[in-house]
Amino acid sequence: MAAEGVAAPVPRHGAFHPLRVIAVDRLTDDSVAVTLQVPPTLRETFRFSPGQHIAVRRFADGAQIRRTYSICTPAPAPEGPSALRVGVRLVEGGEFSTYALKELTVGEVMEVMAPAGRFVLDPRPxxxxxxxxxxxxxxxxxxxxxxxxxxxxxxxxxxxxxxxxxxxxxxxxxxxxxxxxxxxxxxxxxxxxxxxxxxxxxxxxxxxxxxxxxxxxxxxxxxxxxxxxxxxxxxxxxxxxxxxxxxxxxxxxxxxxxVDAGDSEAVPTGPSPTAAPSRSMVTATLDGRSGTWPVREGESLLEAVERNRPDAPYACKGGVCGTCRAFLVSGEVRMDRNFALEPDEVAAGYVLSCQSRPVDERVELDFDR
Ligand code: FES
The missing domain is CATH 3.40.50.80 (Nucleotide-binding domain of ferredoxin-NADP reductase (FNR) module)
Structure with a gap:
């Protein structure tokens, strides 16, 4: 517990924070802009670079839905934003976008992860x-x-x-x-x-x-x-x-x-699945704490970490949003799909943990880098 008068450290990864909806503006027949209020205690957490997105979470019928939405407002002052605005377009059959367009009203509280993403441009000439x-x-x-x-x-x-x-x-x-x-x-x-x-x-x-x-x-x-x-x-x-x-x-x-189902250019990276070991262990560091756990057959590294660390960051689990990005400290993995990481990130050693399967018996990931 934090000492009196000292704010508890806010976890950087995977944690969701409650933000109140203060506006839902209709943009077109099939899209809205949702504005969320950021309380002073969370302004630092929600400071963002222009181009970043947030992940949101909702529980419906006992299931958890996560989605990412890009922030449309200009980057905030150094102390962080007092509000965030995101654009949501209706996706056919999309559970969250249908809810956002048809049910979401001012005053509701949404669960939101800190901004992330590297599709950014910090102002320069x-x-x-x-x-x-x-x-x-x-x-x-x-x-x-x-x-x-x-x-x-x-x-x-x-x-x-x-x-x-x-x-x-x-x-x-x-x-x-x-x-x-x-x-x-x-x-x-x-x-x-x-x-x-x-x-x-x-x-x-x-x-x-x-x-x-x-x-x-x-x-x-x-x-x-x-x-x-x-x-x-x-x-x-x-x-x-x-x-x-x-x-x-x-x-x-x-x-x-x-990404449509027919879009198949996402060639797996890494050795073929036949190289997968029958037993393997993953070590992961998340918010400064590390642990080592077995990877069950067929599991991605994210799934193995998430079983033991529910604060593991992810949203789409489809290789698209990049929320699950981690640095591969040691060992080799095979990535099934990658629609999120740039070639220089892959070359630098980053992987999408939701798409990575162990090739070596021991692999180590760092979500903090
Ligand atoms: S959770 Fe979206 S790319 Fe892994």
Missing amino acids: GHFAAVVGGSGITPVLSIASTLLAREPEARFSLIRGDRTTASTMFLEEVADLKDRWPGRFQLVSVLSREERQAGPVSGRLDEERLTGLLPALLPVESVDGWFLCGPYGMVRGAERALRTLGVARRRIHQEIFH
């Missing part, structure tokens, strides 16, 4: 650009608004793809950026299901269209950082287009919001 699809605008709105407000020597180009004007999230907020920073903010909006009388393009933001469109819009090779966010197919197509146009991989940052 330069020209940055984003290609986003649908709800992929959410983290990029935070990135662009923070950059333009804080760094007078920065410019931002946004190429966004949506189905129709009516289905476009954060239309007003993006228009505000254009009004406030007309010389430093460039907006190109591409609609796939709406014919336009005027305007440059309509159709889908796929590889072919982007390869032709981008050089006509901006000096592709001199852009200092590219931010791609949206569904898997769009992000991969945009990456291929940029690579074709000569952009170095290290200048491309990406966050995938949604």
